[in-house]
Every structure is written in structure tokens, then in C-alpha cells.
Amino acid sequence: MIEHRSHIYGVVGEFENEHQLIHAAEKAREAGYRRIEGYAPFPVEGLSEALGLKRNTVPLITLIGGLCGGLGGFGFQYWVNVSAYPLNVGGRPFNSWPAFIPVTFELTVLGAALSAVLGMLALNGLPQPYHPLFNVERFAKHATTDRFFLCIEARDKKFNLAEAARFLQGVDAHHVSEVRDD
Amino acid sequence: MSAGEPPINSPEIRRLAPVIEPGHTYGTVTDKISAIVLTRPASLGWFAGFTVSFCVVMMLTVALAWLIIKGVGIWGINVPIGWGFAIVNFVWWIGIGHAGTLISAILFLLNQKWRTSINRFAEAMTLFAVACAGIFPLIHTGRPWMAFYMFPYPSTMGLWPQFRSPLIWDVFAVSTYGTVSLLFWFVGLIPDLATLRDRAVSKPKQIVYGMLAMGWRGSARHWHRYQSAYLLLAGLATPLVLSVHTVVSFDFAIAIVPGWHTTIFPPYFVAGAIYSGFAMVLTIAIPLRKAYDLEDFITMRHLENMAMVMLATGLIVAYGYFFEFFMSKYSGNKFDLFLVDQRLHGPYNHYYFALILCNILTPQLLWFQKMRTSVPVLFVMSIIINIGMWLERFVIVVISLTRDFMPSAWGRYSATVWDYMTFVGTMGLFVMLLFLFVRVLPAISIAEMRELVAETSEEHK
Numbered sequence: 001m002i003e004h005r006s007h008i009y010g011v012v013g014e015f016e017n018e019h020q021l022i023h024a025a026e027k028a029r030e031a032g033y034r035r036i037e038g039y040a041p042f043p044v045e046g047l048s049e050a051l052g053l054k055r056n057t058v059p060l061i062t063l064i065g066g067l068c069g070g071l072g073g074f075g076f077q078y079w080v081n082v083s084a085y086p087l088n089v090g091g092r093p094f095n096s097w098p099a100f101i102p103v104t105f106e107l108t109v110l111g112a113a114l115s116a117v118l119g120m121l122a123l124n125g126l127p128q129p130y131h132p133l134f135n136v137e138r139f140a141k142h143a144t145t146d147r148f149f150l151c152i153e154a155r156d157k158k159f160n161l162a163e164a165a166r167f168l169q170g171v172d173a174h175h176v177s178e179v180r181d182d
Numbered sequence: 183m184s185a186g187e188p189p190i191n192s193p194e195i196r197r198l199a200p201v202i203e204p205g206h207t208y209g210t211v212t213d214k215i216s217a218i219v220l221t222r223p224a225s226l227g228w229f230a231g232f233t234v235s236f237c238v239v240m241m242l243t244v245a246l247a248w249l250i251i252k253g254v255g256i257w258g259i260n261v262p263i264g265w266g267f268a269i270v271n272f273v274w275w276i277g278i279g280h281a282g283t284l285i286s287a288i289l290f291l292l293n294q295k296w297r298t299s300i301n302r303f304a305e306a307m308t309l310f311a312v313a314c315a316g317i318f319p320l321i322h323t324g325r326p327w328m329a330f331y332m333f334p335y336p337s338t339m340g341l342w343p344q345f346r347s348p349l350i351w352d353v354f355a356v357s358t359y360g361t362v363s364l365l366f367w368f369v370g371l372i373p374d375l376a377t378l379r380d381r382a383v384s385k386p387k388q389i390v391y392g393m394l395a396m397g398w399r400g401s402a403r404h405w406h407r408y409q410s411a412y413l414l415l416a417g418l419a420t421p422l423v424l425s426v427h428t429v430v431s432f433d434f435a436i437a438i439v440p441g442w443h444t445t446i447f448p449p450y451f452v453a454g455a456i457y458s459g460f461a462m463v464l465t466i467a468i469p470l471r472k473a474y475d476l477e478d479f480i481t482m483r484h485l486e487n488m489a490m491v492m493l494a495t496g497l498i499v500a501y502g503y504f505f506e507f508f509m510s511k512y513s514g515n516k517f518d519l520f521l522v523d524q525r526l527h528g529p530y531n532h533y534y535f536a537l538i539l540c541n542i543l544t545p546q547l548l549w550f551q552k553m554r555t556s557v558p559v560l561f562v563m564s565i566i567i568n569i570g571m572w573l574e575r576f577v578i579v580v581i582s583l584t585r586d587f588m589p590s591a592w593g594r595y596s597a598t599v600w601d602y603m604t605f606v607g608t609m610g611l612f613v614m615l616l617f618l619f620v621r622v623l624p625a626i627s628i629a630e631m632r633e634l635v636a637e638t639s640e641e642h643k
Contacts, residue, residue: 018636037401037402037403038401038402039399039400039401039402040400040402040405041208041212041373041377041400041629041632042208042373042400042405042629042630042632042633042636043405043406043408043409043629043633044402044405044636047402047405048402048405048406051402051403053402053403053406056406056407056410058407058410058411058414059410059414062411062414062418066418076334077345080334080342080343080345081342081345081346084340084342085340085341085342087344089344089346092346096346099345099346100345100346102348102351102354102355102425102429102432103345103350103351103354105421105425106351106354106355106358106422106425106429107354107358109358109362109418109421109422109425110358110361110362112414112418113361113362113365113366113415113418113419114361114365116410116411116414116415116418117365117368117369117411117415119411120369120407120408120410120411121396123407124401124403124404124407124408126396126397126398126404127393127396127397128396128397129397130397131397131399133399134399140380141380143380143399143400144373144376144377144379144380144381144398144399144400145208145209145212145377145380145381146207146208146209146212146632
């Protein structure tokens with residue numbers, strides 16, 4: 001049985017619209033499932049709450065990236081103008097900080113933007129060349145177009161193939177299919 | 183207008199003018215937009231347009247090659263007028279890019295739904311305009327192969343860039359702007375690339391779109407972080423876009439040349455950038471919606487809103503012109519006064535009058551709703567405004583440099599055929615990239631259109 005299970009990623013049910021998906025996600029959590037994931041072709045309002053997702057760390061990563069960019073940018077200009085290559089231009093102070101602000105600002109934005117995007121991709125585990133869900137034909141065809149999916153994953157403690165499939169049918173999923181991982 | 187439609191100027195109808203025509207579902211928006219890329223064969227018109235623009239790009243490569251062989255002496259620049267076409271074109275192109283970021287970032291933060299169907303190609307326009315803009319400062323250095331001197335790198339000579347110079351600020355501003363615009367555009371594209379991957383039937387398309395989509399599968403956890411990142415990018419791009427043209431205006435304002443050394447430059451450059459950028463978005467949107475039957479998605483509401491943005495920013499620009507004039511009179515500075523006199527009566531005064539005609543007088547027609555809702559009028563006006571904004575940069579760069587403080591330093595400027603070839607060549611590059619873009623990537627964000635369908639169907643309930 002355990003042998004067989006290792007080839008199953010989970011059970012996925014297809015829904016007609018986003019309201020059914022949110023409803024199913026709420027019911028699944030009520031039924032005690034924790035390893036569940038919704039799939040939608042656009043960001044659905046209320047789905048994160050229904051799945052019980054916590055706040056994500058992308059904003060924090062962005063803040064850190066922005067601070068590094070800004071402090072690094074200013075510090076670098078300070079180092080260049082005061083110690084590495086001091087140049088007297090018309091008697092102005094070496095640390096003529098107002099003149100360093102534009103570059104500091106640009107590097108703050110650059111650091112923040114790069115870390116927002118790379119942070120988001122890294123936390124999402126992308127790029128990911130293979131995912132078992134794409135073995136489900138209807139998922140591969142419709143998940144990024146016009147259908148909504150709820151997957152109960154096999155690593156859920158409560159997972160049982162037949163029960164999970166029955167549960168999904170009970171919340172009006174059509175096309176319930178098992179997701180094979182091999 | 184067909185007989186059955188209610189009059190467009192009745193207030194109720196205007197309030198309800200849709201940002202997407204009714205009757206669309208998730209499936210139909212996906213089909214319609216992705217079909218342009220995946221199934222629709224390229225039309226004869228596309229091939230004709232692509233061929234012409236490709237030939238113009240070849241002309242650009244000739245002009246650039248000759249420039250690299252001979253040096254900047256082939257241009258019309260001379261000793262008092264060192265900036266000429268290269269800087270005029272640079273400022274013009276970078277300004278055009280600004281509308282794309284404004285639409286995608288600022289209108290996103292303001293939750294303006296009408297941005298959805300125009301943001302994708304407006305962002306593409308930004309990228310291509312920045313690419314065209316970037317060519318000019320690079321080649322105008324004279325020795326473009328030494329351009330890396332402008333970046334801080336540990337050289338064996340122990341030299342570092344002069345961070346007190348606006349020209350170095352420019353390097354950082356423009357390269358950051360290009361990078362962040364690319365990131366913003368690409369992040370927006372990821373879900374649509376996944377859609378194309380899943381809908382493509384040919385193996386090569388599946389592989390290419392699949393690699394670009396990076397395995398996106400629309401998971402709720404992914405969307406959750408994606409939305410945070412997208413919102414943050416919008417928040418970051420907003421001050422960035424304002425800073426870029428501000429820094430470009432510093433190239434002028436920090437110098438003491440009459441007509442450049444004014445504090446009004448940053449806001450007036452930013453307004454001018456948005457003004458010309460919206461004009462360019464209209465210039466592209468009008469043929470695009472016609473050629474690919476996208477009138478359902480890019481509706482009259484979009485065109486009219488853009489016309490209103492043009493009118494508003496045009497008035498800010500007019501205010502800037504007026505205050506340049508007023509401040510020189512009010513300050514009584516004789517060099518500034520002389521410059522105003524030269525704009526009105528000097529050898530380049532016809533450029534100045536043409537500029538006033540294009541940028542201030544013509545757009546006043548946009549006060550009338552009939553004009554704002556007439557597609558041909560908007561198309562012609564968008565081109566007039568683009569010409570006007572180019573003339574503005576010409577007036578700023580050339581008139582000031584030809585009329586410096588000392589009569590002995592005065593001069594004249596006229597562009598050579600190489601200047602024109604380079605300028606027209608970048609337009610060809612811009613158009614060619616747009617032609618390629620509409621064929622290989624969805625010109626309208628499919629995921630955001632689905633969201634719009636969800637929201638509008640919610641409202642109808």
C-alpha cells in the first residue's frame with residue numbers, strides 16, 4: 001500500500017467557477033484536510049483566506065533588498081568620493097551627499113525590484129520544469145484557461161484516495177481524477 | 183454609430199461605458215487574445231509592415247556602422263552645439279516610454295480598471311522606446327566601445343565615475359528604468375506564457391513558451407506571492423518613472439546655460455513625458471485594435487480616457503512654457519530675456535511656433551467630446567503631439583546652445599542626412615519590435631482580462 005501511495009501526488013477536482021472553488025476549499029479545511037491547494041487562471045479574491053494562507057514574506061524580502069541597494073549605493077559613492085578617488089571639484093566637500101541622492105534612489109529601487117521578483121520566484125519554487133499535476137490531461141488543458149481546480153495532496157495526514165475523491169465529488173467537483181507522480 | 187445605440191453623450195450611458203464589451207467569458211477572452219499569437223496566420227498587412235520597418239532598421243545599422251567608422255563628425259554637431267539630434271531623440275524616446283509605466287503602475291495603484299487591456303502593449307512600448315533611447319547617449323559618446331567607463335567597475339587605472347555629475351545619474355536612472363520595466367513586464371507575462379504553453383499545439387511553441395513560463399500552474403500560493411510582488415513592483419515603478427525624467431531634466435537644469443537652468447524643468451519634463459507617451463499609446467492602440475478586432479477590449483472608453491490624460495498633461499506642459507516665459511521677464515536676467523527673444527524672433531523661431539501649434543493649440547480640441555470620441559481625430563492628434571514634443575526638445579537643446587552668453591560663442595546647427603537616418607532608423611526599430619511583439623506575445627494581459635470578466639459578472643448580479 002505504501003509502495004503504491006508513493007506514486008500518487010493527490011486527487012484533483014475540477015470546478016466551473018471561482019465561487020465553487022472557494023466553497024470547496026472552505027469545506028476541505030472544515031473536513032480537516034490541511035495539504036490542499038487551489039488552482040485558478042487568475043488571482044481569485046478570497047481564495048487565500050479560504051485556504052488559510054498566511055501573510056507571505058515577499059514584502060520583507062523587498063524591504064531588505066531595497067535597504068541593501070540604498071545603503072550599498074550611498075556607501076559606495078561615499079567610499080569612491082572620500083577614500084578611493086577623492087577629487088576636488090571647485091572646492092566642494094568630498095562627501096557632497098546631496099549629489100549622491102539620485103544614484104542612491106535608483107539603486108534602492110533596483111535592489112527592491114530585483115529582490116521582489118527573484119524572491120517571489122524563489123519562494124514559489126520557480127522555475128520548476130516538472131510538476132505531477134500536468135499529468136492530468138484536463139488540468140494541463142484548462143488550469144491556465146477557464147477552469148478551477150482543488151487538489152488534496154497525498155502528503156496530507158488524513159489522505160485516503162477513495163475518501164478524498166468522494167469528498168471532492170461531494171462538493172460538486174466534476175472530473176475528479178487522481179494525480180500520478182511517475 | 184448604429185441607430186440602436188443610445189447617444190454617447192447622455193450622462194447615464196457615459197457612466198456605464200464598458201471597459202470590456204459584455205458577453206465575454208474566461209474562455210472567450212483567452213481564445214480571442216491567444217489566437218492572435220497561436221492560430222491566426224500573419225496577414226499580408228503584417229508582412230508588409232514588418233518588411234518596411236525591417237528595411238528601416240537596416241538603414242539604421244548602416245547609419246550606425248558609418249558613425250563608428252567615421253566618428254561623430256558625420257553628424258551636424260559642432261563646437262557650440264555638441265548635443266544636437268542625439269540628445270533631442272534620446273529625451274523624446276525616453277519620454278515616450280513613460281506612459282507605459284504610468285499606465286501599468288500608477289493606474290494599477292489607483293485601481294483603474296480601464297488600464298487592464300492597454301497595459302501590456304503600453305509596457306512593451308516602454309521597453310522598445312527605452313531601447314531606442316539607449317542607443318543615442320551610447321553612440322553620442324563618440325567612442326561607444328568605451329561606454330563601460332560610465333559604470334563603476336574596479337579598473338586598473340583606479341578611476342571611478344564622477345557621481346556628482348548628472349550624466350552619471352542618467353546612466354543609473356535609465357539603466358534602472360530599463361531593468362525594472364523589463365521585470366514588471368515579464369512578471370505580468372508569466373501567467374499568460376503559461377496559458378500559451380498549455381494552448382500551443384506545436385512542439386517548438388510548447389517548449390519555448392514552457393521555458394519562459396517557468397512551470398507556472400496558477401497555484402493559489404503562487405498567486406498570493408505573485409500579487410504581493412506585482413503590487414510592490416507597481417509601488418516601486420511609480421516613484422521610479424517620476425525620477426527618470428527628473429534626472430533627464432537635471433542633465434539640462436544643473437547646467438548654467440540660459441533656458442536650461444530653471445527649477446521648473448523636472449515637473450515639466452515629467453508632464454511632457456506622460457503627454458507624449460499617451461500620444462504614442464494612442465498611435466499604437468488605434469491601428470492595433472482595428473487590425474486584430476480588439477474593439478471589444480480596447481473600447482472607446484479607453485481612447486477617451488487617454489485623450490483626457492493628454493489634455494490634462496498638455497495643459498501642465500503649457501503652464502511650463504508660460505512660466506519659462508514669465509520667469510525670464512520677471513527675473514530680468516538679460517541672458518534669459520535674450521533667449522526668449524531668440525525663441526520668438528531668432529533663426530529657429532519657426533520651430534518654436536510649430537511647437538506651440540502642435541503642443542498647446544491643437545490639443546485644445548480635446549475639450550470637445552466629439553473630438554475625444556472620434557477615432558481618426560485622435561489618431562491624427564496623437565501624431566501631432568508626438569511631433570510637437572520632439573520639437574520641444576529641439577527648441578530646448580538647439581536654441582539654448584546656439585545662443586550662449588558670448589556672441590563669439592554663438593553658432594548654427596543643422597542636422598545631416600546621417601542624423602535623419604539614425605532618427606528615422608530608431609523609429610523603424612521601434613515599429614519592427616512592435617510588429618514582432620504582437621505576433622509572439624499576447625498584446626493584452628489574458629489573466630487580467632479574466633479577472634475583469636469575473637469582476638464585471640459580479641457587478642451584473
